[in-house]
Amino acid sequence: MDGREVSGAGGVTIYEVARRAGVSIATVSRALRGTGPVAGPTREKVLRAVEELRFMPSRAGVSLAEGRHAANGIVFPNLSGPYFTEVLIGYEEVASELGRSVIILSTKGRDAIRDLVRELAGRVDGLVVFGSTVPDDVIDELAASGLPLVLISHAERPGAVTLRSENAASAKALATHLLGHGYRRFAFLGAPYATGDDVDLRWQGVREVLGDAVTPVLTAEYTVESGHEAALRLLGAPGGPEAVICSDDEVALGAILAAEQLGLSVPDDVAVTGWDDIMAARHARPALTTVRQPMRELGARAARALDALIAGAGPEDGHRVLQTELIIRSSCGHHPPGGR
Amino acid sequence: MDGREVSGAGGVTIYEVARRAGVSIATVSRALRGTGPVAGPTREKVLRAVEELRFMPSRAGVSLAEGRHAANGIVFPNLSGPYFTEVLIGYEEVASELGRSVIILSTKGRDAIRDLVRELAGRVDGLVVFGSTVPDDVIDELAASGLPLVLISHAERPGAVTLRSENAASAKALATHLLGHGYRRFAFLGAPYATGDDVDLRWQGVREVLGDAVTPVLTAEYTVESGHEAALRLLGAPGGPEAVICSDDEVALGAILAAEQLGLSVPDDVAVTGWDDIMAARHARPALTTVRQPMRELGARAARALDALIAGAGPEDGHRVLQTELIIRSSCGHHPPGGR
DNA sequence: CTCCTGGATGTAAGCGCTTCCACTCACGAA
DNA sequence: TTCGTGAGTGGAAGCGCTTACATCCAGGAG
Structure with missing residues (x-):
């Protein structure tokens, strides 16, 4: 240990807030999270101290104490085309709504995918993985470890929720x-x-x-x-x-x-x-x-499915297929009426 | 506390590895990180135990002890068009090379941007922010807290590195x-x-x-x-x-x-x-x-600049402008020789 | 006037990890 | 033979937070 702060915001800790407000750290925590009774004036004092010190709880401390990361990961092969981007948009939007940060990992051109995925797995409460981006044995390992897992465009698989568009x-x-x-x-x-x-x-x-x-x-x-x-x-x-x-x-x-x-x-x-x-x-x-194909919805659904899995009642399976729509334009030939 | 694991991978802790290998947790840590002398046979035992238990260090524990997150954030308005995506690609690639996870945040359509950004700031060692995605006073707050900050396409600003393409x-x-x-x-x-x-x-x-x-x-x-x-x-x-x-x-x-x-x-x-x-x-x-404009390079440079800032010698300023190139094609009119 | 109840608060035990500090042994030098 | 010396190891103190549990103190019931 060398005492560097990890709060990311000036290194103000809950102890300093407590001291400044003249209360214990437990009270500060309760006042901030609303997890217990706190008298009005006490809350005021705490909030004032928080404001003055610009206190921001250290995520690492919270995660460790809470036993969760409040973050989800997503693994895709690359972000070059619109497809993965669109899925990511849908995913991020919903994950964020659900109070979860999104950590991304692109496997394109990476060796040591296994290590990268493991590292990622250690920072999240659950993972969305596109089919064929990660070797199957790594998936097995993740699933075996009990990490909530949603696979997009991947064959059905016990121990994970899979999701894809119709093909x-x-x-x-x-x-x-x-x-x-x-x-x-x-x-x-x-x-x-x-x-x-x-x-x-x-x-x-x-x-x-x-x-x-x-x-x-x-x-x-x-x-x-x-x-x-x-x-x-x-x-x-x-x-x-x-x-x-x-x-x-x-x-x-x-x-x-x-x-x-x-x-x-x-x-x-x-x-x-x-x-x-x-x-x-x-x-x-x-x-x-x-x-x-409903790319954003694919991402959104993945986020929700993952959330359910994390909150949820244990190892759920399931395979869901989203419907697609044939869009006829002119590149396939001329059409009689108003073939667009 | 309720004892839920936070490791993300089955909840195996360093203690179990230590017990299985018949050594102390200090030795396990040293063996895994290579931060101290460990005898050959001891290392073997530890690695075997790690393998058997599928041990993966809890990121929260590591972050707390190390005093860093090994993660960077990036804030953009949205991911709809190719521009932000391309920048993100460049950013993620370099950040990942540098051993940092990337946490994304899209502000599009969000209220409570301030809270989202604060929350993000608490999970990272540094932040890249696109100009005009975050209110200036939030930027001020982040800068004041000492969080390493790189601003893309933002006016020059003391206390942060700024980066943009020529316009x-x-x-x-x-x-x-x-x-x-x-x-x-x-x-x-x-x-x-x-x-x-x-x-x-x-x-x-x-x-x-x-x-x-x-x-x-x-x-x-x-x-x-x-x-x-x-x-x-x-x-x-x-x-x-x-x-x-x-x-x-x-x-x-x-x-x-x-x-x-x-x-x-x-x-x-x-x-x-x-x-x-x-x-x-x-x-x-x-x-x-x-x-x-060199979109990927913008992202890549942002990642490097941020890394330097994090590793670096204190509050650096600086403004960097990347060159662009005029690409003449046919939409602007016909050109004499081989107009394209 | 005593006892009980529940609101308000503090105390302290972890969460899983890293690392400073001993401490224990060889082993070679004196 | 006696000391360093340094490799190898374990003990234990945190990192910043949450929360069970204990404590204290009104106020109402008896």
Whole structure:
């Protein structure tokens, strides 16, 4: 120990407040938290002392005494695209309402993920983790330790609550819509990575409807650049697809860029679809046909589920699926009436 | 006290590890942190016990004893657009490298900002705050308490490090470029809010070059929707501007949308420019002329500056300005050679 | 006038950890 | 043989807070 303060605010402790107010620290605590009877004048004195000293309870002290952190963590692969950001917005908003701070951890480009996650786990009362960001055995470890855990876009799992947006059915609906346009040769851009993740489920759905008419094409990442690059190769070769179903909107934007660069018209020469309905999807030219998923709500629900778990009656399981919506715009082809 | 554990990981404490390893807690601590001599076999025993019990030190205990949180906070108005997100990415990456967790706080739509910020201040060793997200007297209070503070896009301020991207000069360069196109009637969309904030400085710069030829037009927020709405009114009226200089890219995207909706061609009927160079700027049609600012680097530098402040030699001041780059694309008009 | 009751307050025991200070042993130097 | 000496270890004192428990003191009931 070297006596540095940890209060973060000038190192004023409850003892100094107590001395100044002429009461005991117990009374100060009670006056501030309202956890016990405190006479009016006493409360006044305490509040005045707090004000004068700018006292702010040390969070570490409180946490230790209370046995909780009043903080939640969230682990995502990165924050580059709109998707994770939107989920985070929904999460932070609700967590904050519930009186919990939010500690973020991005695994992108990190080695030692295990250590980072452990460290994070030690500072929070519960954790939200996106599927495929953390090795399964780390998840196991966390779950085994009894840490409340909500997994987003992760396969169902005993010992944790899982949450995701619907994928397969929407993918089928999308594929069916494209068939209705008369297309017969398809590519699925951004081929499935981990088994059971969102993109994998989308691929399964598409595949189920289109069968051998659709070919998976791998992209390096789910970014505009990756989509662009992959689409350049795909569309540059002869006998390319009539429609490119992309794993998400950013890949789709990259594909549109590639088509333009190759002198192909979207949707006349090649149709393109995305997934997520990010802001840029609406402003793309042509506007992007996509599947809207409730990103913020995903985050908000995760926060609430986690809160319930923390407050809650023990190891709850559960899997919840949020509905999506097919958004038809012009990138998938021309539509009879007012096809937008 | 009610004995709930706060370790976050099953409630195993250092005492149990010590008992299992047959040593004292002091030795466990030393073995784990490497802060003192520990004999080889002893270390082995300790590590084995740690492994078997899945011990993870309680962060609250460590913080209290160490007198620090090993966490930094960041306060922003919202996370909706790419700008704050990008800064956050840069910030989180560096903070994490430096061994500090990142706690986020969004002030959007919150009352009781003061309390939220105070609470946050109590959990961190230092704070990064975006200009205009927190009332000045709260900033004063934080600074007075000795909390290391880095302000982004905030006027210089004794007792804190401030950091921002360049605005006025780039704004002048942009305005000059537009004059070169021959435009003579301008609007500045997203009129200045707080004195001294980024947009205000941009406005000042533009104004300095264009004088009375430019009219400020207020938008409600810095969003596509706000830009769209304001531009609809602006461009719908007769005698509209030949060029619309927007406070940021999102407003500009909204303006392009509005122009299209009104049957105006960008840039033939009206030129539009943005600011930031977000991803969507490149994909807009027409591609958006804008000013690129190093958003991630802003975050990264903030993290480093804060770290220096925390580690550092006392109350440092300083103001740092990052350079920007004018990105000419097609939304501002056609260019002679290979205009892009 | 005594006894009980409950409001108001203080005392002190932790919460889980780090680290200062002994203290115990070899072991090599004197 | 006797002292340092220093590696290895344990004891114990906090870090700042919450809260069970004890204490004290009116005021009303008997």
